[in-house]
Amino acid sequence: MTALILHRIHFGFTITFHYLFPQLTMGLALLIVVLKTIALRRNDERYNQAARFWMRIFAVNFLLGVVTGIPMEFQFGTNWSQFARTTGGVIGQPLAMEGVFSFFLESAFLGLFLFGEKRISPRMHWLSAFLVFVGSWISGFFIIVTNAWMQHPVAYRVLPNGVYEVTSFWGLLTNPWALIQYAHNMSGAVITGSFVMCAVGAFYVLENRFSESGKIFLRVGVIAGVISCITQIFPTGDIHGRYMAKHQPASVAAMEGLFHTQRGAGIVLIGQPDVERQKIDNPLVVNDVLSFLIYGTTKAEVMGLDQVPRDQWPEPLPLLYYAYHIMAGLGTYFVLLMVVAAFLLWRGKLFDTRWVLWPLMLSFPLPYIANTAGWMTAEIGRQPWIVYGLIRTSDGYSKYVSSGNGLFTLLGFMGMYTLLSILFVVLVYRIIERGPEIAASAQVAEPVTVA
Amino acid sequence: MGFIWFWIVAVMIVAYVVFDGFDIGVGILHPFVARTDEEKQLVIRTIGPVWDGNEVWLLAGGGTLYFAFPLLYASAFSGFYLALMIVLWLLIMRALGVELRMHIHAHVWHAFFDGLFFISSALLAVFYGAALANVIRGVPLGSDGYFFLPLWTNWRLGPEPGILDWYTVIGGVLALTALALHGALYLIVKTENDLQFRARVAAKRLSLAVLVLTAVSLPATLAARPDGLDNYRSYPVLFIVPIVILAALAGVIYFSRTHDDSKAFGCSCVYLTMMLVGAAVALYPRLLPSSNDSANDITVQKALSGPHTLHVGLIWWGFGMCLAVMYFVIVYRMFKGKVSLEGGGYGH
Numbered sequence: 007m008t009a010l011i012l013h014r015i016h017f018g019f020t021i022t023f024h025y026l027f028p029q030l031t032m033g034l035a036l037l038i039v040v041l042k043t044i045a046l047r048r049n050d051e052r053y054n055q056a057a058r059f060w061m062r063i064f065a066v067n068f069l070l071g072v073v074t075g076i077p078m079e080f081q082f083g084t085n086w087s088q089f090a091r092t093t094g095g096v097i098g099q100p101l102a103m104e105g106v107f108s109f110f111l112e113s114a115f116l117g118l119f120l121f122g123e124k125r126i127s128p129r130m131h132w133l134s135a136f137l138v139f140v141g142s143w144i145s146g147f148f149i150i151v152t153n154a155w156m157q158h159p160v161a162y163r164v165l166p167n168g169v170y171e172v173t174s175f176w177g178l179l180t181n182p183w184a185l186i187q188y189a190h191n192m193s194g195a196v197i198t199g200s201f202v203m204c205a206v207g208a209f210y211v212l213e214n215r216f217s218e219s220g221k222i223f224l225r226v227g228v229i230a231g232v233i234s235c236i237t238q239i240f241p242t243g244d245i246h247g248r249y250m251a252k253h254q255p256a257s258v259a260a261m262e263g264l265f266h267t268q269r270g271a272g273i274v275l276i277g278q279p280d281v282e283r284q285k286i287d288n289p290l291v292v293n294d295v296l297s298f299l300i301y302g303t304t305k306a307e308v309m310g311l312d313q314v315p316r317d318q319w320p321e322p323l324p325l326l327y328y329a330y331h332i333m334a335g336l337g338t339y340f341v342l343l344m345v346v347a348a349f350l351l352w353r354g355k356l357f358d359t360r361w362v363l364w365p366l367m368l369s370f371p372l373p374y375i376a377n378t379a380g381w382m383t384a385e386i387g388r389q390p391w392i393v394y395g396l397i398r399t400s401d402g403y404s405k406y407v408s409s410g411n412g413l414f415t416l417l418g419f420m421g422m423y424t425l426l427s428i429l430f431v432v433l434v435y436r437i438i439e440r441g442p443e444i445a446a447s448a449q450v451a452e453p454v455t456v457a
Numbered sequence: 458m459g460f461i462w463f464w465i466v467a468v469m470i471v472a473y474v475v476f477d478g479f480d481i482g483v484g485i486l487h488p489f490v491a492r493t494d495e496e497k498q499l500v501i502r503t504i505g506p507v508w509d510g511n512e513v514w515l516l517a518g519g520g521t522l523y524f525a526f527p528l529l530y531a532s533a534f535s536g537f538y539l540a541l542m543i544v545l546w547l548l549i550m551r552a553l554g555v556e557l558r559m560h561i562h563a564h565v566w567h568a569f570f571d572g573l574f575f576i577s578s579a580l581l582a583v584f585y586g587a588a589l590a591n592v593i594r595g596v597p598l599g600s601d602g603y604f605f606l607p608l609w610t611n612w613r614l615g616p617e618p619g620i621l622d623w624y625t626v627i628g629g630v631l632a633l634t635a636l637a638l639h640g641a642l643y644l645i646v647k648t649e650n651d652l653q654f655r656a657r658v659a660a661k662r663l664s665l666a667v668l669v670l671t672a673v674s675l676p677a678t679l680a681a682r683p684d685g686l687d688n689y690r691s692y693p694v695l696f697i698v699p700i701v702i703l704a705a706l707a708g709v710i711y712f713s714r715t716h717d718d719s720k721a722f723g724c725s726c727v728y729l730t731m732m733l734v735g736a737a738v739a740l741y742p743r744l745l746p747s748s749n750d751s752a753n754d755i756t757v758q759k760a761l762s763g764p765h766t767l768h769v770g771l772i773w774w775g776f777g778m779c780l781a782v783m784y785f786v787i788v789y790r791m792f793k794g795k796v797s798l799e800g801g802g803y804g805h
Contacts, residue, residue: 069556072509073549077542079519083534084541087603090534094527095762099770102520105513106777113510114784118791121506163763169527171763404535406605415542422546429553433560 012412013085013403020077022378023423027071029377032146033199034064035139037230042132056222059442065120066433070426089392089402095171096162097152104148112141147188154184156393158253186249190242193234197340198373200231205370206438208363219442221357232348235340251300256314257387260323261330262296264310271296271308279327320389329382336376458767459757462525467737469518474733475726476511480504482640484578490655495798497571501555502796503647508555510788528602528760529744536596536604540620544584550577586632590625593736594681595748602755614681616749624681631670638663642722649795664710685739698735702728
């Protein structure tokens, strides 16, 4: 295994595992604010109880997000030192701002939010929930700004010694790519939050335990779910795709498996890319749709991989193709499921319709897969560049960290993260098993100390 | 600009060491001062609502270092690769130790996470001390600004040093005792009765150990870095730094005896701050000296980011720090006083 591949897997593995947690943190933070708002406005204790239940899951999830997040900031230096050295003047900035503007805020108000409910007024407690939500969403924004600059570098110049620096701070923060990607990504996080909330709700209703709380979870989860699933595709996914087709045409061609430039290009729904022979095996194609999606007309010409020099094809291409198709396929399924569920909710039949409750209960892993696949599409799509069009990935990694040392720490992370996964599942299952209807006094008996 | 950013990064590192230092110290002392399960829980309570915020200084400081001195960040983080990865794993373990202990009420579960908390805290202190000693001693930088150090080689200074050698181990042991002392003084402030009594005994013993090790570290540093006093000789007024260090230690010992607990803790903060300032003064304008050829030293000038980056950074950094200080004031005010087991995670 070459050092380059190893460092790519190292970052890819740790970031993939890390992002399982923040996506729920960000989605759930919003939904908890919704629950707390309803509780406050209607003066309805059931919604407060629901919020308290999700705060317990939020606490464990947040902890895992924190501990797996710290290695990410350091890996730019440890595993990608040449990249860090040349671009630190640009992307170090949003990373530092994440710490200064988001982490301090979150760490200060999380403790108040999780354990201060009885010591402060309901309004103050709502405010602490809101600030935790703001903190987590600011954090997401700075990470997206960092990534967007790697996808679509703007507002920079190269100094005589070869390092990059920002020429316009606002230009960096308002990178169009960042704004589009942020909307798409946050909508994805809300999808994860809604599906998780729906799954627990459906479980309680199907089990006929805590079904009053379960119905609240389903109501909030389905409404948030149907909105976020639709915005995920239109407008955010749609705009993102068009913008990408304009600025990263090679990535789009590879995602779609379009080896040859075509007028009236069709969209491949299913099929296996054969990179050696440059064709799709067993294809299921809908004619003209790709041209229409990108250019709004079925006759437009879409650039294929044949117009891209071979050494600029994204690598590994089949993984990119599958990641994109998994994301898009699951996204379509999410809309179908949530629209049906929302319709039944509106007609007042959802809680008795078992054939919808079952998929709602079982589908919660799918948004995690879709979000991961979406990020793989973005990150593999950017290859072979670490900064699109400017710096190759093969020029970014730490040359002096041997593959033996890299493998050692990769295995270390894999082992440790396996244990973390087991701990997480056990602890969250216990919270779900115990249920939301714990008396306020019993809750005090479990003084966790997250701050 | 370079001078300003050097000290901005230094301030953030100092803030990290002073704040998270007592969390680490509490972790080191945890098995020694707490006997019963309630006491163990109480000791963790003393840092419960604050440790996470304290650790943010590491992230914010790391990010600031990254954009202000990208070359230093790239070179040091890849060169100390294994040590840094181990630090990351220890940070993960410590967080789990603090946070997951109370999730399941079983002796085995409690004991496991207590052990995790102690081991990770103690090793973190050793690694931080060794890291600082590595920066003072210097590393075998190449002309391209990079190096790679194994964890250890022959435990000697010289052309092929490891991250651990006799000098950096002294640094690690000094950090272990100094942070343990810092934690003990914090515990005295935050606890009562038996716990407080045991913390007092620990502080008394540790303060003497810190005094001895500080005295040892000075000649050891001159052996590892013979030009370490050059800046002091050029500006003799800087000798105030070692004087303040000794005064702060004397203050710790004196105020511990008179039971002026917050003053003793304050002196410990001054001691840690001035130890770091002393090292920074000795190094400036070097950020990471080379152990074989001073032409390869990474200096402020060489590593500094572009002017616009730094100019803009100064504005938002100032604004962000005001916010951070405000959050810290809010949290520490809510958490003031002795901790107890009643009520939520906050003290009373």
